[in-house]
Structure formats: C-alpha cells, structure tokens
Amino acid sequence: RTASRVFIPLTVGGGINTLEDFDRVLKCxxxxxxxxxxxxxxxxxxxxxxxxxxxxxxxxxxDARANAExxxxxxxxxxxxxxxTGKDAVAWAKEVYERGAGELLLTSMxxxxxxxxxxxxxxxxxxxxxxxxxxxxxxxxxxxxFSEVFEKTGCDAALAASLFHYRELTVGEVKEHLKEKKxxxxx
Numbered sequence: 001r002t003a004s005r006v007f008i009p010l011t012v013g014g015g016i017n018t019l020e021d022f023d024r025v026l027k028c029x030x031x032x033x034x035x036x037x038x039x040x041x042x043x044x045x046x047x048x049x050x051x052x053x054x055x056x057x058x059x060x061x062x063d064a065r066a067n068a069e070x071x072x073x074x075x076x077x078x079x080x081x082x083x084x085t086g087k088d089a090v091a092w093a094k095e096v097y098e099r100g101a102g103e104l105l106l107t108s109m110x111x112x113x114x115x116x117x118x119x120x121x122x123x124x125x126x127x128x129x130x131x132x133x134x135x136x137x138x139x140x141x142x143x144x145x146f147s148e149v150f151e152k153t154g155c156d157a158a159l160a161a162s163l164f165h166y167r168e169l170t171v172g173e174v175k176e177h178l179k180e181k182k183x184x185x186x187x
C-alpha cells in the first residue's frame with residue numbers, strides 16, 4: 001500500500017531471511033530490500049540476492065555497538081541491537097560488500113536515540129573499507145550533526161528519525177544547512 005502512495009525510492013526490511021522474502025517485497029513495490037539478521041544467519045543470501053536482483057537492490061543493515069574486544073572496537077548486533085553476534089562490525093561490512101551488497105545502513109546502537117551526534121569513528125572505519133554507499137544512522141540531534149558526519153566520515157547519506165517525526169527539523173532545513181556547508185544534496 002505504501003508503494004502505491006509514495007513516489008520516492010522505497011527500501012523495505014524486517015524479517016528478510018530468504019530469496020523468496022526479497023521477491024515478495026520487490027513485487028510489492030519496494031526498490032531495495034534491507035537485510036540484517038537474515039544475512040548474519042546465512043551470509044550467502046547476500047550473494048544470491050545480488051545475483052538474482054542486482055546489487056543495487058541489496059541493502060545490508062548493520063547494527064553495531066562499541067566493544068573493545070573486537071579488532072575494530074565495534075561488534076555487530078542483531079534483534080534490534082539487543083543480541084551480540086561476536087562479529088567485528090568493520091570486518092562484517094567488508095565481507096558483505098565483497099559478497100555483493102550494494103549499500104550499507106550502519107546504525108550505532110550506542111548513539112541511537114541519544115541525539116548526541118553520529119558515531120563518527122564507526123562510520124569512518126566502515127566507509128574506509130567499502131566502496132558502496134554507506135548510510136550513517138543513530139544519534140543525530142542537530143543540523144550540525146548532519147554536516148559533521150559528511151565532512152568527517154565521507155558517508156553518502158545520513159538518517160534521522162525523531163527529529164523529523166517530532167518536527168524539530170524539516171528536510172528543507174537540513175538541505176539548506178548542507179548547501180550552506182557546500183555539501184551536495186538532491187533538490
């Protein structure tokens with residue numbers, strides 16, 4: 001129903017575990033499919049989906065938390081950021097890229113909901129090991145956080161939710177701020 005009323009690119013995720021799940025949501029009008037826990041359980045799903053639908057359709061969502069015991073300092077979590085996987089987040093990002101993911105949605109679970117700014121170290125570490133778009137998520141609380149994440153990490157997009165849901169900022173205000181900072185944005 002959403003795809004029939006919204007005329008912007010639509011990414012759908014949640015409960016994606018098989019190629020049939022990809023097929024179902026793409027046939028319903030999604031442009032891209034986001035997979036997280038399903039890719040952890042079956043990493044080959046990424047390659048299979050990329051081969052069948054094209055890498056541009058495959059978004060791997062990575063929820064990460066700081067963990068000093070991991071080589072990069074960040075660990076992948078699943079189940080909405082509640083369950084640790086034992087996987088290093090930066091190594092996992094590189095692996096899913098090599099398996100055919102076309103985009104990464106990278107959420108810092110430590111920053112999510114805090115409005116204290118994006119996790120710049122996590123985002124930069126991932127951007128540095130892949131050559132696909134990385135969407136930074138978790139922690140945005142101000143216009144400056146948007147420009148900072150682009151300037152300091154090289155990410156391709158930044159996600160915010162509550163700022164827009166509660167009308168603390170508008171998309172127009174964010175775009176204007178980024179233009180003022182000479183950061184390219186779509187009209």
